Structures are given as structure tokens and as C-alpha cells.
Amino acid sequence: MTTFSQVLSEVAMLLSGPDPDLIEIVGLSLRVSVTATVLACLIGLPLGALLAIRPFPGRGLCTLLINTLMGMPPVVLGLMVYLLLSRSGPMGFLQLLYTPTAMIIAQFALVLPIVAALTRQQVEDSWKDYCDPMHSLCVPTTSAVQTLLWDNRLSLLTAALAGFSRAISEVGAVIIVGGNIDHLTRVMTTAIVLETSKGDLPLALALGVVLMTIALIINALVFSSKGKLA
Amino acid sequence: MIKNILLSLSVLLSPCLTHADNLADDKTVLLQSTTSTANSGLYDYLLPVFESQTGIQVNVVAVGTGQAIKNATNCDADVLLIHARESELEFVSQGYGIERHDLMYNDFIIVGPQSDPANIANLNTISDALTAIADTQSIFISRGDDSGTHKKEVSLWNNADTDPTIHSGKWYRETGSGMGATLNLAVGMNAYTLTDRATWLSFKNRGSHRIVIEGDESLFNQYGIILVNPAKCPRSNVESGQAFVNWMISETGQSLIEQYKLNAQQLFYPNASQ
Amino acid sequence: MLPLQIRQLAVCIDNKALLHNIDLTLADKGVSILMGHNGAGKSLLLRCMHGLIEPAAGSLQWAGIHATDINSRHRQAMVFQKPLMLNRSVAGNILYVLKLRNKPKDRLQQHLQTAELESQSRQSARSLSGGEQQRLAIARALACEPEVLFLDEPTANLDPEATQKIESQIHHATGKSIKVIMVTHDVAQARRIADDVVFIHKGAITEHTKAKTFFTTPESKQAHDYLAAYVKPV
Numbered sequence: 001m002t003t004f005s006q007v008l009s010e011v012a013m014l015l016s017g018p019d020p021d022l023i024e025i026v027g028l029s030l031r032v033s034v035t036a037t038v039l040a041c042l043i044g045l046p047l048g049a050l051l052a053i054r055p056f057p058g059r060g061l062c063t064l065l066i067n068t069l070m071g072m073p074p075v076v077l078g079l080m081v082y083l084l085l086s087r088s089g090p091m092g093f094l095q096l097l098y099t100p101t102a103m104i105i106a107q108f109a110l111v112l113p114i115v116a117a118l119t120r121q122q123v124e125d126s127w128k129d130y131c132d133p134m135h136s137l138c139v140p141t142t143s144a145v146q147t148l149l150w151d152n153r154l155s156l157l158t159a160a161l162a163g164f165s166r167a168i169s170e171v172g173a174v175i176i177v178g179g180n181i182d183h184l185t186r187v188m189t190t191a192i193v194l195e196t197s198k199g200d201l202p203l204a205l206a207l208g209v210v211l212m213t214i215a216l217i218i219n220a221l222v223f224s225s226k227g228k229l230a
Numbered sequence: 231m232i233k234n235i236l237l238s239l240s241v242l243l244s245p246c247l248t249h250a251d252n253l254a255d256d257k258t259v260l261l262q263s264t265t266s267t268a269n270s271g272l273y274d275y276l277l278p279v280f281e282s283q284t285g286i287q288v289n290v291v292a293v294g295t296g297q298a299i300k301n302a303t304n305c306d307a308d309v310l311l312i313h314a315r316e317s318e319l320e321f322v323s324q325g326y327g328i329e330r331h332d333l334m335y336n337d338f339i340i341v342g343p344q345s346d347p348a349n350i351a352n353l354n355t356i357s358d359a360l361t362a363i364a365d366t367q368s369i370f371i372s373r374g375d376d377s378g379t380h381k382k383e384v385s386l387w388n389n390a391d392t393d394p395t396i397h398s399g400k401w402y403r404e405t406g407s408g409m410g411a412t413l414n415l416a417v418g419m420n421a422y423t424l425t426d427r428a429t430w431l432s433f434k435n436r437g438s439h440r441i442v443i444e445g446d447e448s449l450f451n452q453y454g455i456i457l458v459n460p461a462k463c464p465r466s467n468v469e470s471g472q473a474f475v476n477w478m479i480s481e482t483g484q485s486l487i488e489q490y491k492l493n494a495q496q497l498f499y500p501n502a503s504q
Numbered sequence: 505m506l507p508l509q510i511r512q513l514a515v516c517i518d519n520k521a522l523l524h525n526i527d528l529t530l531a532d533k534g535v536s537i538l539m540g541h542n543g544a545g546k547s548l549l550l551r552c553m554h555g556l557i558e559p560a561a562g563s564l565q566w567a568g569i570h571a572t573d574i575n576s577r578h579r580q581a582m583v584f585q586k587p588l589m590l591n592r593s594v595a596g597n598i599l600y601v602l603k604l605r606n607k608p609k610d611r612l613q614q615h616l617q618t619a620e621l622e623s624q625s626r627q628s629a630r631s632l633s634g635g636e637q638q639r640l641a642i643a644r645a646l647a648c649e650p651e652v653l654f655l656d657e658p659t660a661n662l663d664p665e666a667t668q669k670i671e672s673q674i675h676h677a678t679g680k681s682i683k684v685i686m687v688t689h690d691v692a693q694a695r696r697i698a699d700d701v702v703f704i705h706k707g708a709i710t711e712h713t714k715a716k717t718f719f720t721t722p723e724s725k726q727a728h729d730y731l732a733a734y735v736k737p738v
Contacts, residue, residue: 087305087465095465097306098260098291133588135556137604137648138577147600151591179291182274197410198269199435230628 010206026214029187032100032174033167036107037115041160044112048119049145053127063120069113074106074172081106081177098179103187106173111163118159123148153229161222168215188214259288259470262299262307264378265408267453268292270428270497275490280477286470294408296376302326302456305463308471310456311478313426314378318454326463327456331479334487334498335452338382340443341413341430342368342422350422356446357390364392367401369421373412374404382451383424389448426451428497453498455479478502505566505579505651506683507531508553513562515548522548523707526562534699535674535684537715539691541730544704546687547585547656553685554582554654566652581650585657587641589629594621594640597629601647611647618676619643620669635666642673646682653677655686659693671697691734695719703727 014022051063083089085097085105096102126148134144149156171189178185180194188211195204267273268290277288293301295312302310303326310327312318321327340359342350348368350359363370372394373380387394394402403421405412409429416423417437425433430441443449457475460468477483484500491497513526523545530536538546551557552564555571564571571577590597598615602608616622619639624632629640638658645653655674659667667690674684674697688694694701698715703724710724722728 086301087463089304092305092465098289129586129588132551132556132584133582136554136577136582136584137601138574139604143604147590153591179289181289181291184289194269196414197265197408199410199413199433201414201435 006202007205007209010202011209014206014210022210024183025186025188025191026210028100028185029168029189029211030214032103032187033107033164036104036167037111037160037164039104039108040111040115040163044115044163045119045149045156046145048116049123049148050141051116051120052123053131053144053148054141063117066113066117066120070117072110072113074110074170074174075176076172077109078106078173078176081109081173085177097177098181098185100178100185102177103174103185106177107167107170110170110173111167114163114166115159118162119149119152119156122152122155122159126152154226157222157226157229161219164218165215168211256467256470257286259286259467259474260306260308261288261290261311261474262301262309263290263292263311264295264298264313264453265292265410266313266379266426266429267311267498269410270432270492272428272487272490272498276478276483276486279486280474280483283482284473284477286473288474294373294375294377295379295381302458305458305466307458308467309474310458311453312378312456313451313453314381315452315454317378317381318456322456325461326459328459330454330456331475332501332503333453333455333478334484334500334502335450336427336498337444338379338424338449338451339427339430339441340422340424341416341436341439342442343420344438344440345420346442347420348422351442353443354446356386356443356448359443360387360390360392363401363422364390364394364397367397369401369403369419370394371412371416371419371421371423372402372404373409373424374406375408377409378451379409379424379426386424386448431492431495431497452501505569505576506533507567509563509565510553511563513552513564514560515545515552515557516560521560521707523552523559525708528702528709528712530683530685530700532699533681533683534678535686535697537694537698537701538685538687538704539689539694539701539727539730540704545707546704549704550582550654550656550685550687554580556582579650580652580654581645581648582654583638583641583645583656583658585660587637589632589637589640591630592628593626594629594632595625597640597644598647601644605648607647607649615643615647618646618673633666635662635669638662638666638670639673642670642677646673646677650682652683652685655684657687657689659688659690667693691719691731703730 051059081102082097084091085094085102086092087097130148139147169189171193174187175190175193178187178190180186180190188207192204192207195207269292273290281287291301295314295317298310298312299317299321301307302321310321311333318330322330348363348366350362353359353362372383398404405415409425410433412423413425413429413433414435417435417439422442455475455478457468457471458466460466479502484502487498487500508530510526510528513523514521515523526549538549540546548557552559553571555573555577558572566576569576590600595612595616598612599609602611616625619642621636621640621643624636629637632640642655642658659670662670671693678684695715700712700714701718702712703710703726705726710726711722713723718727719731722731
């Protein structure tokens with residue numbers, strides 16, 4: 001039976017010497033999930049804000065759709081991206097399947113609805129107070145979006161973190177479109193799945209501890225930067 | 231139009247790519263493989279040698295045999311390495327593969343709890359063992375995922391004239407998962423399961439499980455290697471793929487397979503016809 | 505941009521006529537005060553004048569330009585009952601408007617000075633006291649350099665000292681010949697600063713008179729009762 005002392009000694013092993021394989025895996029995890037989250041924020045933040053402040057026909061339906069997409073199972077999304085990027089798929093010519101780029105695309109699609117939906121809710125709530133003053137000042141929509149995003153920056157940072165957490169912790173999508181190829185597309189979560197399938201449960205759990213430690217560090221960095229943003 | 235947008239998007243994304251990311255590179259082979267060969271560490275042993283001799287990098291996607299065939303049918307492979315002879319021949323006859331080569335073999339085994347509740351450890355044939363499991367309604371975990379191991383298991387039940395699937399959910403439990411996950415479950419449930427020997431020998435969470443049945447002729451496990459047909463898959467990297475297949479069935483490749491040992495035990499026995 | 509001419513104005517919300525048969529002309533500079541009971545329609549009329557609400561009937565024109573026309577709205581500014589503090593520094597709030605209206609940044613200091621907020625310029629606007637927030641809101645509105653300034657109960661819930669500071673800001677504005685149109689419940693304040701008073705009762709104007717006349721001999725019975733209630737000895 002796997003004991004916690006076994007796990008702890010594995011963690012100590014992993015963290016004691018700078019194992020180049022582990023560093024590579026952690027690096028790729030961060031690279032893929034951070035890039036996906038940044039891209040998702042670039043589109044999701046203004047999209048969510050627009051949904052909140054700009055009435056148009058079908059807005060309710062859009063909101064419903066985005067809120068529902070938050071619950072998209074990563075495996076399903078992974079399959080959809082796989083079919084798209086497969087050499088026999090409509091975008092096979094891009095030769096992107098089993099690359100980090102494919103993983104970024106899949107995680108981008110997972111994170112986008114989360115960022116957009118949380119942004120929409122947050123901006124809609126504060127729009128109640130901003131609506132009249134913004135109209136009074138004749139602020140154009142694009143500037144209003146910028147103003148609301150900036151003024152809600154602390155809440156939206158949390159939305160971005162929620163998106164990042166989804167990306168860094170999911171395995172279903174990246175294992176399908178990345179293929180868990182050693183030294184190419186292996187990330188923390190797919191490595192955990194692999195070690196579990198090899199029956200090396202202490203190592204799998206130790207990798208999980210490392211993943212959570214990295215998540216903790218990133219959250220702490222963001223948390224400490226909140227003071228400067230306020 | 232859409233192509234242009236996507237191309238510009240990929241240019242946008244390209245700063246986050248390195249040259250190593252590009253699978254279209256002539257010097258890479260995309261190998262769809264069964265999990266046992268990957269999990270046992272065989273590729274970690276073979277591929278660096280191949281790479282240093284040819285400069286070709288092999289990217290291994292390890293999935294169940296059924297999934298590997300599906301992916302290769304979608305052209306997402308240059309080479310296929312699996313263990314389900316009939317499916318392999320069908321893959322070739324449908325034109326997806328150029329030629330199938332025998333590569334190596336080992337055998338399947340049945341592992342079960344130390345206590346051996348169905349009392350099969352001293353039975354001679356696999357059919358008797360499966361019948362005994364069914365009669366005593368001892369828990370048996372099946373892959374149930376269309377993998378090579380699952381296909382073998384189905385044929386073994388057929389030989390024993392037993393249809394366990396009518397007991398599915400009772401003593402016969404299908405995981406729909408890979409070999410590793412299935413073994414984890416079997417250990418957790420004190421159950422029997424069929425596994426290939428390589429996966430078992432490299433598996434670390436064995437608990438008190440042990441091999442209860444081995445050595446029956448019908449437990450033979452043949453691995454095959456197939457080059458994906460460029461006529462069906464124009465984007466496949468046929469040159470490097472061919473080089474890899476040739477190397478695997480060459481004397482160099484075969485003797486390396488012979489030499490690979492885990493805990494002083496040989497896992498695969500080369501048998502390519504030259 | 506004066507005069508403001510309102511003819512037979514009606515405003516309906518949810519099929520209810522909240523303002524009706526409004527006829528009003530504001531031609532003179534100075535401070536015009538809208539008075540009346542809660543729910544009489546004062547704030548609504550203020551919003552109409554600023555062009556934020558499209559009337560159901562009638563017309564509302566600033567020197568012949570329709571009130572909702574962007575050209576007339578650009579020359580006005582409004583401070584709402586609950587002033588919005590942008591989530592940035594005091595200076596940031598004023599700079600926001602200076603940038604929006606393409607005004608030189610160096611006018612910031614002068615606006616801070618008038619609002620007596622120089623020492624708090626780098627503080628977060630949302631950490632200011634109620635009176636300071638109101639002063640910042642007015643300073644921000646003045647940074648638009650408007651010709652007309654709308655104020656909706658700017659001194660509600662403020663202590664006498666804070667009220668006095670707001671009134672000096674208003675005085676400063678009228679000194680720059682900005683027309684001020686303001687809603688207030690504070691009769692004493694209205695007496696101090698009003699040049700003319702518009703009294704609204706249940707969605708209609710009952711009178712529009714010079715301040716002096718209004719506070720001594722109001723024409724309408726409703727205004728008379730309103731003032732009587734206010735000065736009744738305790």
C-alpha cells in the first residue's frame with residue numbers, strides 16, 4: 001500500500017536534485033497553460049465585457065451558451081480539437097497535432113468560456129453603477145469596455161486565475177491532442193496519468209504535490225501583486 | 231480565406247514554438263504504439279540508439295491498440311506498433327498500411343490475488359482456468375477497451391465456451407481503461423485480470439498479486455509493426471518511417487530488443503523474419 | 505447653449521406617464537433649482553434635460569438643438585445622486601475625463617485645487633469620505649469644461665461643513681459662467697444659492713419663479729405647503 005511517507009520521500013527526491021526531465025515537464029506545463037490563459041484573456045475579457053454592456057439580439061442566448069461551455073468536459077474538447085487538427089481533418093495541413101501548439105489551442109478553448117463568463121458577470125454587476133455616468137460622458141463602447149475592465153481588475157485577475165487553474169489541472173484535452181510524447185508534449189498532468197498507469201503511485205502523487213506547489217506559488221505571486229494593482 | 235486566417239494565427243502563435251515542436255520535420259517519425267512497449271521502458275532503451283545512428287527522432291504516442299489503429303486510420307501516424315494480428319492484417323488489407331512485419335513476442339498471463347479464490351493456479355489450461363473463474367463467480371477485471379489485450383481476452387473466453395459479458399457489472403467488470411488502470415483496479419478489488427507480461431513486470435503497484443496462469447500456448451502475444459501507406463495519407467513521413475521499420479526488424483534492432491531487460495528479466499523476444 | 509426650451513414634454517416608463525405637460529424655458533445663467541417631493545419627477549426631468557432619456561412626447565431643445573443630440577450633450581456634464589468613483593486615484597479620476605475630452609493634462613492641478621483635494625491626489629478615490637467623493641465628482645464634471653452642469657442632490661447626507669465646500673464649488677462654477685441646474689431638498693441651501701426655482705408636483709410643473717419671490721410668496725398651493733412644512737416650528 002502506498003503510504004504518505006513514501007510519497008513524501010518521492011517529493012523530496014524530485015525536489016532535491018534539479019532533475020532535467022522534471023524541469024522540462026514543469027516548464028512545458030507552464031508554457032502551455034500560461035500561453036493559453038493569456039490568449040484566452042486577450043479575447044475573453046473584452047468579449048465578456050461587451051456581452052455585459054452592449055445589448056444586441058441573441059445576447060441572452062450567447063450568455064447561456066458561454067456559461068454552459070464552462071462545463072465542457074476537457075476530453076470532449078480534446079476530441080474536437082483532435083478531429084480538427086488530425087492530418088485527415090480540415091486543418092491537418094497545419095501539421096499541429098501532437099505539438100505544444102495543439103495543447104495551447106485546446107486549453108485556450110477550455111479557458112475562454114470561463115474568462116468570458118466570469119468577466120461578463122462581474123462587468124454586468126458594476127455596469128449598473130457605470131451606465132449613467134458613461135452615457136453622460138458620451139464614452140464610446142470600446143473605451144467603456146477598457147474602463148470597466150481596468151476598474152474591475154482585481155476581480156478579473158481572479159477570473160484569469162480560475163481559467164489558469166482549469167488549464168494547468170486538466171489532462172483530458174492535452175493527452176489527446178498532445179499525445180503525451182516524451183520530451184515534446186509531456187506535461188505534469190499527463191506524466192501523472194502515465195505514472196499511475198505504470199502503477200508507480202508514489203511518484204504519481206509526488207508529481208501531483210509538485211503541481212500543486214507550482215499552483216500555490218503562482219497564486220501567491222498574483223495575490224502579492226494585488227496590493228500594487230489596487 | 232480561412233486558411234489564411236489560420237496561417238496568420240499560427241504565425242502569431244509561433245513565438246511560443248521551438249523548432250523541435252514541428253512534427254512535419256523530415257527527421258521525425260510519429261509512432262502510434264500500444265502502451266505495454268512504452269510503459270516497460272523499451273523505447274527509452276531503443277530509440278536513443280536509433281536516433282544516434284540515423285538522426286531521426288521518434289515521437290511515441292502510447293495508447294491502446296484499438297485507439298492506435300483509429301488514430302493511424304486518421305493518418306495521425308507514420309508507423310504503427312501494436313499487438314492484434316487480425317486487426318493489423320485488416321488495417322493493411324484496407325490499404326492504410328503498406329506491409330505488416332512480425333516484430334517480437336512475449337506472452338499474456340493471468341494475475342490474481344495471493345489467496346487465489348477460484349483455485350486456478352494449478353490448472354493446466356487457460357480454458358479450464360476461465361471456466362473455474364466463471365463457476366466460482368470470482369471477480370475478473372476486463373480491459374473492455376478494444377485493445378490488443380482485450381481482443382485476446384475475448385478470444386480466450388470464446389475458446390472456453392463462456393460468455394462473461396452477461397455477468398457484466400457483477401463478477402465480470404469492464405474498466406474501459408488502459409492496462410495500468412486495469413491492473414490498479416484488479417489489485418484494489420482482489421480480482422483476476424489478463425495482462426501482457428511486459429506491463430506486469432514493469433508495474434509497480436502489484437500489492438500481493440501474483441501470476442496464477444502462464445505458459446499456455448494460446449497466451450502467445452505477437453507484436454507487429456506497420457508502415458502507414460502514403461497513398462492513403464499523403465502527409466505521412468514515409469521515408470523516415472520506412473527507415474524506422476527497417477531498423478526495428480534489422481539485426482541491430484532485433485538484437486537490442488533481445489538484450490533489453492528489466493530487473494534481469496527479458497520482456498520481449500524478437501522474431502522478425504529477415 | 506441657452507435657452508433651454510421644453511414644450512409639452514411627457515415621459516413614460518412602463519406605460520406610466522411620470523412627467524407630463526411640461527413647459528419650461530430656462531434662459532438666464534446662474535443656478536436653477538428643481539424642488540418638489542420625493543418621486544415628483546425632479547431627477548427624471550434632470551436626465552431628460554441632459555438628453556439621457558428620450559421623451560415620449562413633446563420637445564426639449566438647447567438653443568434649438570435637440571437635447572439627445574451628441575453635440576449638445578458634449579457641452580454638458582452631470583453628477584449623479586450616488587457619484588461613481590472610478591477605481592483609481594483621485595488624480596486618475598480627473599485625468600480620465602481630461603483625456604476623454606482631449607483637454608491638456610496640466611489642468612489637473614487647478615481642478616484638484618478648486619475641489620480642495622490636492623493633498624489626496626494619489627489616494628484611491630473609493631477611500632475618500634462622502635463629502636470628498638462628492639467634491640471629486642463635481643471636479644471631474646467640471647474637468648469636462650461644460651457650459652451646463654447638472655447636480656442631483658449633491659449635498660444629501662453631508663454635514664454643514666462638507667455642504668459648504670460643495671456650495672463654494674458651485675459658486676466657482678457659476679463664476680465661470682457655467683449654468684447650474686440642480687435638484688435639492690434642502691430649502692435653506694436653495695435659498696442661499698438659487699437664482700430661480702422650478703417646483704414639480706406629481707410629474708407636472710406648478711411654478712417657475714425667481715428665487716426671491718418663491719421663498720416669500722410662492723404662486724402654487726403645492727409649493728406653499730412644501731415650504732410651510734419646512735419652516736414649521738419644531
